[in-house]
Amino acid sequence: MPTPDRTSLDAIVVAARELLERDGLPGLTMQAVAERVGVRAPSLYKRVRNRDDLIRLVAESTLTELAAELDAAPDARHLLGRFRSFGLARPAAFRLVMTPGDATAAAAVSRALAATVSAGILRAAQQLAGEDNALVAARTLTAWAAGFVSMELNGGFNLGGDPAEAWEFGLDRIIAAISIEPDGQSADRPLHS
The missing domain is CATH 1.10.10 (Arc Repressor Mutant, subunit A)
Structure with missing residues (x-):
């Protein structure tokens, strides 16, 4: 037995x-x-199987949890706020999935899971920038938010001031820059096609 x-x-x-x-x-x-x-x-x-498999499982679990957080957000502002809160609450997991040093975890995560995780940000980006620009807008939002949170976690804001205030300032500006005006144009320049 x-x-x-x-x-x-x-x-x-x-x-x-x-x-x-x-x-x-x-x-x-x-x-x-x-x-x-x-x-x-x-x-x-x-x-x-091995440590790499263990890291992959942790990355997948982290991404599944993050996707659930992001999917529950009604708009880009709330979505990015949840993204930041997740990063600040789970810094090692955030670093693993957002800035993997050797890309072991990122490379092993399935495309299906990556698409699931991306659904919330794509939806929010489409609300801001329209269907034709959803992917580029999602990449811009993700890059800005991930960079900000990474700097915050790594003590990169050492000139004084309040990171939460800087977050709100940046969030306002990036959302405004990506948003479509009623005429189908952004405030600054034509959108990608």
Whole structure:
């Protein structure tokens, strides 16, 4: 009779996510996860092939959680606010999926999951810039927000002032710049076609 499983894949991923936040990516090891879920490291290999697979699972779990947050936002302002809140609350997970150093996690995440995660930002961008410009607007919004949050997490705003005030200023400006005027043009220049 086979021995019963002592942990689940969900428990492994939750433990890995907790370790990622506590110890960063270098501390996310199979041994550390095994200890956290109360099994020996070789037992993890029944559920997870290797550390790269574990990182991929954490990235997918993080992106699924982020997608749910973004999908619940009614508009671009709220969506980007949720994006920033997520990054500030889960900095290691945010860095893993938004600025992966060796791209292990990003490369392994399926196209289907990437499309799911992108749906909310594409919807918000389309509301601002129209259907023809949704993709370029979504990329612009994402790049600005990810850059801002990354700088905030890395202590990049060290000249004083309030980052929350800078966020609101930038958010107002980027939304205004991307938004279509009633004549189908942006305030500054013609939109891409």
